[in-house]
Amino acid sequence: MAHHNLRTVVRFEFLRTLKKKSFWATTLIVPVVIGIVFGLVSFSGASASKSVSAQKGATISFLYLDESGLISAKLGKDSGGTPVTDRQAAIEAVRAGTADDFIYIPKSPAREAVQVYGKDLGLFESGKYSAAATHMIALAVKEKVNNPELTALAAGRVSFSETMFKDGKVSGGIYAVIPPLLFLALFYLVILFLGNQILNSTVEEKENRVTEMILTSVNPSSLIIGKILGILATGAVQMLTVGVPAAVGFIFLRGRAGIPDVSLAALIPSPSSMIVGALLLTVGFILFAGALVAIGSMMPTAKDANGLFGAIVITMFVPLYAVPLILSDPGSPVVQVFTYFPLSAPVTAMLRNGLGSLSGGEAAFVITELFILGAAAIALAVKLFRHGSIQYTSKVRLRAAFTRRR
Template sequence: MAHHNLHTVVRFEFLRTLKKKSFWVSTLIVPVVVGIVFGLVSFSGNSASKSVSAQENAAVTFSYLDESGLISDKLGQDSGGTPVTDRQVAIDAVRAGASEAFIYVPQSPARTAIQVYGKDLGLFESAKYSAVATRMIAVAVKDKVNSPELTALAAGKVSFTQTMFKDGKVSGGIFAVIPPLLFLGLFYLVILFLGNQILNSTVEEKENRVTEMILTTLNPTTLIIGKILAILATGAVQMLTVGVPAAVGFVLLRGHAGIPDISLAALVPEPSAMIVGALLLTGGFILFSAALVAIGSVMPTAKDANGMFGTIVIMMFVPLYAVPLILSDPGSRVVQIFTYFPFSAPVTAMLRNGLGSLSGIEATIVITELFILGAAAIAVAVKLFRHGSIQYTSKVRLRTALSRR
């Protein structure tokens, strides 16, 4: 009978959520907005690239004075320049509008700045004068060195490959970090999208005054566990709804729209890191869900319950402020506190798991802690719901509720 009731609760809560228009609006709006943003970024990037290219190739009529001897007469003429001998006269001509631009190359341009004077065409368009000066100097240096390879090396245009080893095997580097960190993204996605629903899952029955009738046919434990399982299933639907379009978009658009061109073959996750990430995600979800259900059980209205959701969100984001410390010194006391404090443990541990600084012993301790505290939080939530299910107008006093048998 209990099994049948649990199945009924899970099915009812799951289908009730999926039938809500607000659920699908909040779920589908994410990939739509992300798609629009990537489209705008791609369009802006292409426009900016064309503008920069146009500036680099812009034809500018200018005068120049070269005291370094780098610029030959032919190069100056080909670039659209006219040599002059009086610097101040050339500057005055630009100020008076008689000349479009003047470029002054000092005797040692490596130590002294090249000076560019020009007609103000706006913040972006005026940059074409500097672009012309830069291009002219680059060609002059290339002609002097007479070696494209040395010129490229001097400009820092060096490509390289690197191979790192871990435990005698080639490590995946950054590509091994990405897959485990996806669990962290899923954790934030589920809690932020479903947090209010979890919080209000027990308040709705209280506001509708149906808890007395529900508890005549259902055990509170069955009801609470059923709600959490239904929300977990709803979260899975939400992950697939957002994740599948994101994966398809990455495959189709990689290398475009600002998406890095990463080979899928390079994203080879380590099995142990993926297992640890999945367990941390599950344990963290159980703990946070049970805590939200417990908070909802003591609140008389959804408005009162929603006020507590901000506190939960803050605890989720606090570890992100310690990311530089997690990267540089994962053994520090602050990072250790974040790793084992229950409500910062899921985020911190998933970060460290992805970055490879979470040891097997630490992972075991954190996972065990999350599941034990999650089970304890469910028990507390059940007790609070049983006590506060018919307390419609005021908050449940925790000391009274937890001390009552």
Template sequence: MARHNLGTVIGFEFSRTVRKPRFWLATLAIPVVMALVFGLVFISSMASSDSADAQSEAQISFAYTDASGLIRPETAAALGGQQATNPSEAIEAVKGGELDAYFAYPADPHREPVEVTGADRGLFDNGAYEAVAEELLVTAAQAEIGNPALAAAAAGEVSVESTIYRGREVTGGFSEAIAPLMVLVVFFVVILLLANQMLASTLEEKENRVTEMILTTVNPTTLIIGKITAVFMVGAVQLLVFLSPVIIGALLARSAAPAVELSGLHLDPWTMVVGVLLLVGGFVLFTGVLVGIGAVMPTAKDAGVIFGPLMLLMFVPFYAASLIVSDPGALLVQVFTYFPLTAPVTAMLRNAFGTLPPLGAGIVIAELFLAGILVLRVAVHLFRYGSLAYSHKLNLRTALGRGAAPTGQ
């Protein structure tokens, strides 16, 4: 009978959630918004790159004076410039629209700035003047050096390939952190989307004052376990929705270009296993805490007073993200790593950047699961005593004390 009731609760809670249009709107909105953001960022970066290239390759009419003696007339002429005999006349020509710009090169460009006078072409296009002035000076310096290798080295036009070892294994650099950081993103999305769902699931019957009717056929423990299981199932559905565009995109990319491989993405099995365990452990812990809040508080409005600061604790480690990455041994980082409510995010960040040792990872994972299970047990106990508390908060001392009777009895 208990198993039958548990299956009924799970099926009812799961179907009630996934049948709501707002559930799918919220679930589908995340990948759509992410796709739009990534698309806009890509378009913006391409536009910025094109703008930079256009500025560096811009053809403008300019005059120049050269106190350094580095600029050759033929080099300047190739870029659309001519040597000026009178700086004042050149500046007047710019003001009158006869020239686009005038460059005054100092005797020592290393210590003194190149003075650029230009006609206004718009906030962004005005950068073309500096780009051409710098290009002319760099070209002249390279011609003066004569040796192409020395010229490239002086201009910083050298490529560097690095091979970094962690022990005897070659690390993938930042590319190793991409996949574990995606696990962190998934954790945030799932928690933020399911937190309200969990609170609503535990408070809805209480606010509608139908709990007595439900508890005549279902044990309170069975009811809350069924609700928790249904939330886990809903979370699995959301994960599939979030990951499906990535999987489909990867399959389409490989079918369109079979030779293309994700060679730049390094997946370390240990790091991914630790990341997934931290995600699940953190989810169990926060689920237990939310169930406890729903059991204690009579309404969602009252629960929101505690829910807000709880969600804030998830974001606190990001304010110390630079310290977490650069100095993982700092006292604050250690506190964040092992304090249960900040441990998931901090540990996932450290895991992604390779600063979470195996022993520390094992301690945090064990802590999250043990704390999560303990909190869930306490939350189920509180739900048994607080499920009938319609108009007031549950007295924790009474509920957790020995021999306490359920509220309403």
């Protein structure tokens, strides 16, 4: 009978959430916003690239004074320049509008700034003046060196191919960090999207005054566990709804829309890091879900319960402020405290797991700790709900809940 009631609660909680328009609105808005952002980034990138290319290839008329001797008369003429001898007169000509652009090249352009004076054409269009000066100087250097390879090296146009090894095998580098850290993203997604629902899952029955009727057919343990499992199932639906379009978009849009062209082989992580990440996500969710249900079981109204939700969320984001320390010194006392303190442990451990600084022993300890504390939080939630199921006007006192009646 208990198992039957548990399945009933899970099914009811799952279907009730899926039927809510707010659930789908919240879930679908994430991929829609991501798609819009990537579209805007792609459009802006294409426009900027087109503008830069146009500026590089543009031929404009300008005055120039070359005190370095780099620019030959032929190169200056071919670039659209007219040589002058009076610097101040050329500047005044641009100021008066009789000339559009004046380029002054000092005796040592490597140590002194090349000065460009021009008519203001707007934030982006005015960049063509500096582009013309840069192009002309680059051609002059190429003429002097007369060696395309040395010119390219001097300009810093050098490509590198890097291969790193870890434990005798080729390491994926920065890209191998991404898959384990996806568990951290999913953890934030589930808690932020479903946290309020978990918190209010027991408060709704109390506010609707139906707890007495529910407890006549379902025991508190089945009710609480069923609600958590049902909400976890809706969380899986959310993760698939957001994750599948993101994965498909990444695969087909690599190298476009601002997405780096990363080889899929480079994203293959070690199986151990993925297993640890999945376990940390599961036990972290159990702990936070148990804590939120326990808070909801204590409070008489959703308004009272939501006041504590912010405090829970803050503890999730505090470890992010220690990311530089986690990267540079994962063994520091601060990082260790964050790793083992229950409310910051899931985020910190998942960060360290993705970055490769979480040892097997630390991972086993944190997973065991969170599982035990999560089970304890669920047991506490059951006890609080049983004690305060008909306490509609005031919050449940922990001392009263644990005091046995004579």
